[in-house]
Amino acid sequence: MLRHLVKEKKESNPRTPEDISVKKALWQDVLARFLKNKSGIVGFSIVVIMILLIIFAPVITRFDYDAQSFPDRLLYPSALHPFGTDNFGRDLFTRMLYGGRISFMIAFIATLISAAIGTVFGSVAGYFGGVIDMIISRFLDILMAIPSLLLAIAISAALGSGPINTALALSIGGIAISARIIRATVMAIKTNEYIEAAKATGSRNLRIIRKHILPNTFAPLLVNATMSIGGSIMGIAGLSFIGLGVKPPTPEWGSILNVGREFIRDFWPMTVFPALFIMLTIFGFNLFGDALRDALDPRLKD
Amino acid sequence: MDELLRVEHLKKYFNNPGGMLHAVDDISFTIKKGDVLGVVGESGCGKTTLGRVVIKLLEPTGGKIFYEGKDITDIGKKANIELRKEMQIIFQDPYSSLNPRLHVFDLIADPLKSFRLMGRSARKDKVFELMDMVGLSRRFAYSYPHELDGGRRQRIGVARALALSPKFIVCDEPVSSLDVSIQAQILNLLQDLQKQHQLTYIFVTHDLSVVKHISTDILVMYVGAMVEKCGAKELFEKPLHPYTKGLLAAIPVPNIDYVREKIVLQGELSSPINPKSECRFANRCSYASDICRREIPVYEEVLPKHFVTCHRVREINNL
Helix, strand or coil: CHHHHHHHHHHHCCCCHHHHHCCCCCHHHHHHHHHCCHHHHHHHHHHHHHHHHHHCHHHHCCCCCCCCCHHHCCCCCCCCCCCCECCCCCEHHHHHHHHHHHHHHHHHHHHHHHHHHHHHHHHHHHHHCHHHHHHHHHHHHHHHHCCHHHHHHHHHHHHCCCHHHHHHHHHHHHHHHHHHHHHHHHHHHHCCHHHHHHHHCCCCHHHHHHHHHHHHHHHHHHHHHHHHHHHHHHHHHHHHHCCCCCCCCCCCHHHHHHHHHHHCCCCCHHHHHHHHHHHHHHHHHHHHHHHHHHHHCHHHCC | CCEEEEEEEEEEEEEECCEEEEEEEEEEEEEECCCEEEEECCCCCCHHHHHHHHCCCCCCCEEEEEECCEECCCCCHHHHHHHCCCEEEECCCCCCCCCCCCCHHHHHHHHHHHCCCCCHHHHHHHHHHHHHHCCCCHHHCCCCHHHCCHHHHHHHHHHHHHCCCCCEEEEECCCCCCCHHHHHHHHHHHHHHHHHCCCEEEEEECCHHHHHHHCCEEEEEECCEEEEEEEHHHHHHCCCCHHHHHHHHCCCCCCCCCCCCCCCCCCCCCCCECCCCCCCCHHHCCCCCHHHHHCCCCEEEEECCEEEECCCHHHHCCC
């Protein structure tokens, strides 16, 4: 019923020849559907607020994240120190904000690496099939068989800690997941007649993958990437928590949590706030990812 | 007039869990320049596969294909891609045959881009020219296919097939997924284009009435094999094979006073997987006798330019 009305409206207002050069964007549709999803907006807001907080950290707080002050150690939240101070008297709120920078940066890099490599493997395996698919898929099976955190621990231990190594360690676990998603999507797209049409009009394989297949895998890839950023933040926190990720004094949510663990009986802010930040961020990314999936899936139209 | 395409004993088998699926089994024909060969048959009889194999979108299992006298059966990958400029295909489903992420302009420009044939502005002119040619208003250039109706979508498919100026086009059921009112438009368009540009078609369809007007010759297929082939007019006036007769009897006639002989084809298609050595139509044929279940009939010229594959064709038709 609604669909019918929309169609009529479109036809009664056809675009004039003058505006034929205006490309209508598919994302307008997607945006409209996304805005209808309340939990998606909540997730998106959480993510945006987090990102704004960590970007404008120097403006928001006037403390230095590594300015120690012995008399002020382990203070409970107050007007001056909204989250209190840690065991070296550093402002905990400031450390949370700067700590987020590292977490987000590593998470973005790790997701980017795993999405890029996963896309290459997945599209090649899905498109060519046969022996190539079998080799790549078995390789991915091996990657999947290793628990990702364990793999990350092993890689961090081997390469040493540091932001870049942590990003690498976390991305390897994600490669298998994104490659699988892309492979399945590509296999589904490949059965469409327009792929055969592209072959019939003389496109070579690489061109078909690039022009006709990859643009259509963008939606699931984006959803997976959003979700995996949340997962990566958790992974970084986990690695730092066991001392393999970011080393102190560089602030990081997991390592703050780790230090706070010593004081858990007597001083709650040092464990509660980092945990809350980690939880909220992952929650935000997951809600956002879910809503994105719903919005990008054209089958769920209206 | 000289021949454009000759196919000899063409075979295409698919490996299937149950055995070899004989999708196209020993098909031979010749098409002259400017002719239209209608290929008719039930769903699953291999007519679509035949169209794909003839233009080398699928590699044949056996047989030979000659295009303009040259053997194109075993040419390499590169030559195969070059062949796309000569042979094109129009697809059945105008929904799945158009990439939903591209708008009309890019869809039509795609063949030109993949061959890097012309510069940006020349390409633009060419695309608009193609749109005019297929009767697609220029204001749709930047619409997405999902915004258009089936007829307009199919026009995009036609324009895309024409972009490389081919001489030979396989029309794979181009109207069977369209509304009846639009079918006629697209058929007329295809016919006009064929005449204007001296195109040669293979027109694949399951609907005999569709090929009646457009075809020069009609080839009737049954489970991968040829059943009957002759001029279009002759097929409708004097069908010889029992299967063709059944097909023709199934065409509805818009006249309530019209009384005709009822031929009902009973039973189901025989399996194309590892077919037995018998006439494939035997289990549905009312004339079937012992020999039909024992031997594969040969494809022979029963009347001048009228080929039939049937053991008893002469008895049945009193020839």
